[in-house]
Amino acid sequence: MPLGKKRIQALYGILHQRARPHRYTLWRWGVGIVFTAGIAALAWSDTLRFDFWRGRHMWLGQQVGLSEGLRKFAFPFLALNVAIIVVTRFCGFVCPVGTLGRLGEWARHAERKRRQRIFGPLLSLGVCLLLAAITFSFWVDPLVFVEGSARAVLWSSALLAALSGGLFVIVQGLGLRFCRELCPSGIYFAVLGHDSRSGIEFAHPDACSDCGLCNRVCPMDLEPRAMSGGAHREARGLYPDGLSNFANCIRCGDCIVACEVGSTEDEATALRFGPLPVHARDARAPVKEP
Numbered sequence: 001m002p003l004g005k006k007r008i009q010a011l012y013g014i015l016h017q018r019a020r021p022h023r024y025t026l027w028r029w030g031v032g033i034v035f036t037a038g039i040a041a042l043a044w045s046d047t048l049r050f051d052f053w054r055g056r057h058m059w060l061g062q063q064v065g066l067s068e069g070l071r072k073f074a075f076p077f078l079a080l081n082v083a084i085i086v087v088t089r090f091c092g093f094v095c096p097v098g099t100l101g102r103l104g105e106w107a108r109h110a111e112r113k114r115r116q117r118i119f120g121p122l123l124s125l126g127v128c129l130l131l132a133a134i135t136f137s138f139w140v141d142p143l144v145f146v147e148g149s150a151r152a153v154l155w156s157s158a159l160l161a162a163l164s165g166g167l168f169v170i171v172q173g174l175g176l177r178f179c180r181e182l183c184p185s186g187i188y189f190a191v192l193g194h195d196s197r198s199g200i201e202f203a204h205p206d207a208c209s210d211c212g213l214c215n216r217v218c219p220m221d222l223e224p225r226a227m228s229g230g231a232h233r234e235a236r237g238l239y240p241d242g243l244s245n246f247a248n249c250i251r252c253g254d255c256i257v258a259c260e261v262g263s264t265e266d267e268a269t270a271l272r273f274g275p276l277p278v279h280a281r282d283a284r285a286p287v288k289e290p
């Protein structure tokens, strides 16, 4: 059985046992919506835009030249990357493509109800269109559709259609396999981000029943219990060989959701998710085998 199907069946089997949505489901949608709205607001408020239609490049509401705009954008962008790498790697919650990948896997693999078969892909397509429109508005002023020539409108429509269509094909065809094997940002953060201060800790081994659910639901095909031990994963897609489980982890928390199944609210779960204590960080093996 493909990993996506096996994973979704295990995860949704777990989630269906709950009377209300898991807190990570709510956090995932909340953070995703706020983050995506924040990115959209940057372009729509003229805080940041490189306009390749009529050259009105914007930075903090001021029109600037292309090279000046790139220079001003570079420092905050690099600072944000360093912060993500050093402090955390929350792409499992923040990244809109990851959220879309989940949606795609759910639409393909969860229970095959008729309503879901129709509604799932439609919802995916709607979100793909929205993300494509946000990406588009960073590079072309949306006013092109009102003030642009017929040729500009045609090119802009084609670009928007290609962006949405490409995203939809990736999401429906690959789901989270994109994150597991092909995501360029994931590889970048995996190679540079193994010193992150937060992640999964096998904090209470005594509470582990060895049910194996954490391994089955992991979208990155990792061993969450071996995270602090520094176990390595073989090369996968564009990801190079020798990266540790810790470097590949996208901090989605699905293993914690699985681990909570067998414990009551008062009990500590075997796995813990959050800032890592120093001993857990020290226990991490170097990324490359000696």
Ligand code: SF4
Pocket: 092, 200, 217, 218, 219, 220, 221, 222, 223, 224, 248, 249, 250, 251, 252, 253, 254, 255, 256
């Ligand atoms: S180890 Fe846990 S948090 Fe990390 S990717 Fe796998 S399921 Fe998500």
Ligand code: SF4
Pocket: 207, 208, 209, 210, 211, 212, 213, 214, 215, 225, 255, 258, 259, 260, 262, 270, 271
């Ligand atoms: S889900 Fe929790 S209890 Fe089950 S194997 Fe993983 S760590 Fe142990």
